[in-house]
Amino acid sequence: MRLGLICLLGTTVLVGGCNDLPGKPPPNPAPVIPANTSAGFEAIYAERCAGCHGNNGVLGAARPMRDADYLQSIPRETLFAVTRNGVPGTRMPQMGGDAVDPIPDDVLHKFIEGMVDTWGVLKPGEPRPSRGIAWKHVPGSGDASRGAAIFEAKCVYCHPAQMKASAAYDLDRPGTVTDPLVVGSVVDPFYLRLVSDQHLRSSVVYGRADLGMPGAAGPFRSPDGKEVAEPLDAEAVADLVAYMISFRDEWPTRAEKKDGAP
Secondary structure (H helix, E strand, C coil): CHHHHHHHHHHHHHHHHHHHCCCCCCCCCCCCCCCCCHHHHHHHHHHHCHHHHCHHHCCCCCCCCCCHHHHHHCCHHHHHHHHHHCCCCCCCCCCCCCCCCCCCHHHHHHHHHHHHHHHCCCCCCCCCCCCCCCCCCCCCCCCHHHHHHHHHHHCCCCCCCCCCHHHHECCCCCCCECCCCCCCCCCCHHHHCCCCHHHHHHHHHHCEHHHCECCCCCCEECCCCCEECCCCCHHHHHHHHHHHHCCCCCCCCHHHHHHCCC
């Protein structure tokens, strides 16, 4: 009887300890984490979105999504539609509908909810880079000639049309950045064919805090590198976007014209 009791206790201990054994496979199927929670949203984001929008929502090639001002401005239904259907003519693919391995609509709705609840919380009194300017681009709005003057006064220092290598990099010390805010041209046709008009407006209105680019609230830089504190208003934003759009159909690029390349 004692022997039986000892065996029973030993078996109980072994079975109970299995949960802690190293190398034990996870449950199959694995437990489902709701997409409207931080953990559930971030798991989907890491798998489907981080390659373009950056790990943890910043420092990607595409728009940073970890931006409370941006996420509070865009209607959730619009975020859902763009995520589900993609943006034709751009590199934004569709994640739902008839996409390969689509995410179901109900999960996508929860994914958007999780993203806004996790990354879209504005702190009380926090200044908004957008100044509350409307997010949506209106086709045909803005005056390109006015936009050219604004661009020259507030944007050209960081976005020169033809950036020389020495402008941002110390050629004597490879890999050394002398001014990280001097970045590529935004009036190059090849760049403009990769992005939508809406992308351009979003960049001007909200900026890119992850890269040091201001939104409509500024401050900006004059051509000589001095600070320009005057913010942009809605009309100036539309003018700047119209100015950039006007370069999209140029062929070839200015640099190629100068060099005489075909």
